[in-house]
Amino acid sequence: MIHLKGKIALVTGGGRGLGRAIALALADAGADVAIASRTREQLDAVAAAIRAQGRRALTLETDVSDSAAVAQMIAAVRAEFGRLDVCVHSAGVAWAERLVDLSDEAWQWLMDTNLNGTFYVCRAAARVMVEQKSGSIITLASVAGVKGVPGLGAYGASKGGVIALTRTLALELARDNVRANVIAPGYFRTDMNAGALDDPELGAKIVKRIPLRRVGNPEELGGLAVYLASDAASFVTGETFFISGGEMAQ
Numbered sequence: 001m002i003h004l005k006g007k008i009a010l011v012t013g014g015g016r017g018l019g020r021a022i023a024l025a026l027a028d029a030g031a032d033v034a035i036a037s038r039t040r041e042q043l044d045a046v047a048a049a050i051r052a053q054g055r056r057a058l059t060l061e062t063d064v065s066d067s068a069a070v071a072q073m074i075a076a077v078r079a080e081f082g083r084l085d086v087c088v089h090s091a092g093v094a095w096a097e098r099l100v101d102l103s104d105e106a107w108q109w110l111m112d113t114n115l116n117g118t119f120y121v122c123r124a125a126a127r128v129m130v131e132q133k134s135g136s137i138i139t140l141a142s143v144a145g146v147k148g149v150p151g152l153g154a155y156g157a158s159k160g161g162v163i164a165l166t167r168t169l170a171l172e173l174a175r176d177n178v179r180a181n182v183i184a185p186g187y188f189r190t191d192m193n194a195g196a197l198d199d200p201e202l203g204a205k206i207v208k209r210i211p212l213r214r215v216g217n218p219e220e221l222g223g224l225a226v227y228l229a230s231d232a233a234s235f236v237t238g239e240t241f242f243i244s245g246g247e248m249a250q
């Protein structure tokens, strides 16, 4: 049951990190995959890897904090593939600073990208899926969206918003056979947190908080995304899935 043959998927943030790993996992499970981000070279490299898997790929240079650009991105997927079955919204940014020191600009940038971007992408994808009467939306939040993490207050607030938005989306779309779920990762090694993980003191502190005593590899997230995208998850909606090496069990 866990395959995506014949499905059309879009992965925002698909140029690198978790989005890249998810895009490749979806393609491996049989989906044709559109990928979006702001960096052309990264998109081209991932598209080449998707095509090497024998699937169709589409690259879309898009800033997800721009509502009009997001609408164009979804229209381009539809124009190319005729439908949209799976939308994984992985594009996001992080910033670590204590709330008392945080500038208005940093706060706004995080909200524009992580929260507004999630709204724009989910709304545009949902409009297509409601019309089709089928679809699966997957948003990326974080453990910091539900628990306090010193230094990640603004990031956590944006991710808490992603969880709240996705839950309500699931309720609003259930009658249209459109599902919406959240993947909330703990620490995975990507460009987003390489600086923190490579800092000897901070890196060791982070790993000590994780019961499996290591951070995740992006490939370890692909299976969950494939499952949630697939018909095997047809009774799963409005849920938040933590994947954190045991961090969330504490």
Ligand SMILES: NC(=O)c1ccc[n+]([C@@H]2O[C@H](COP(=O)([O-])OP(=O)(O)OC[C@H]3O[C@@H](n4cnc5c(N)ncnc54)[C@H](OP(=O)(O)O)[C@@H]3O)[C@@H](O)[C@H]2O)c1
Pocket: 012, 013, 014, 015, 016, 017, 018, 019, 036, 037, 038, 039, 042, 062, 063, 064, 065, 089, 090, 091, 092, 093, 094, 113, 140, 141, 142, 143, 184, 185, 186, 187, 188, 189, 190, 191, 192, 193
């Ligand atoms: N890695 C972790 O440990 C971790 C943990 C919890 C949650 N997450 C979440 O997982 C998601 C993916 O993170 P990651 O670790 O893969 O980070 P990453 O390696 O930095 O990748 C982020 C992706 O998002 C894209 N992006 C950023 N801002 C964008 C914008 N305004 N418009 C379009 N695309 C944009 C980036 O492409 P461009 O910069 O080229 O646009 C890139 O493809 C994020 O939502 C993050 O918050 C990650």
